[in-house]
Amino acid sequence: MAAFFFSLLALTALAGAVGVTALLAAARRAPESQAATVLSDLAPAALALAAVVATTAMVGSLFFSEVLGYPPCTLCWYQRIAMYPLAPILGIAAVRRDLSVLPYAWVLAGSGAVISVYHYAVQWVPDLEATGCAVDNPCSAVFVREFGFVSIPFMALCGFLAVITLLAATSTERAVADESATAGTAVG
Numbered sequence: 001m002a003a004f005f006f007s008l009l010a011l012t013a014l015a016g017a018v019g020v021t022a023l024l025a026a027a028r029r030a031p032e033s034q035a036a037t038v039l040s041d042l043a044p045a046a047l048a049l050a051a052v053v054a055t056t057a058m059v060g061s062l063f064f065s066e067v068l069g070y071p072p073c074t075l076c077w078y079q080r081i082a083m084y085p086l087a088p089i090l091g092i093a094a095v096r097r098d099l100s101v102l103p104y105a106w107v108l109a110g111s112g113a114v115i116s117v118y119h120y121a122v123q124w125v126p127d128l129e130a131t132g133c134a135v136d137n138p139c140s141a142v143f144v145r146e147f148g149f150v151s152i153p154f155m156a157l158c159g160f161l162a163v164i165t166l167l168a169a170t171s172t173e174r175a176v177a178d179e180s181a182t183a184g185t186a187v188g
Helices: 002-029 034-067 076-083 086-096 099-124 152-185
Strands: none
Touching: 002 034, 002 076, 002 152, 034 076, 034 086, 076 086, 076 099, 076 152, 086 099, 099 152
């Protein structure tokens, strides 16, 4: 039941990432469009939403390992190393409205997404597994496979993608603020 719940959350995060990506693309093509308006309305909350996604992913991974007893493999640990700091960093940044953390968050989320893609591939093609994975706890082990394709690395990937797209939406807020500041200081 918990795997089903977290799978639904992951798919919701993925749908949100696709939606935000579509908004970003549409707003870039037509800066005065309805998509740009929706994106500018979303931007102030995007950092807080990214913090919620990261915190939910962190809680989910701890639930799978500490409550359900699924041992995290080496690649799971690398994904945790990328996701866990995002929860407090993005949470504090959202409260303080501090956009200076964006480059650090981009690196963490991007690195985690790359590891998640590789881990997900290893689960489907175990021959891809590197020697860094433990024999007694292989990275190709699948503890969850909801809907025939949603595994724990897939859930992590959905979380990372949601964080990345929300950071991109937050970056649009920064661009608007920078444009306003530049316009206000222009010498005529």
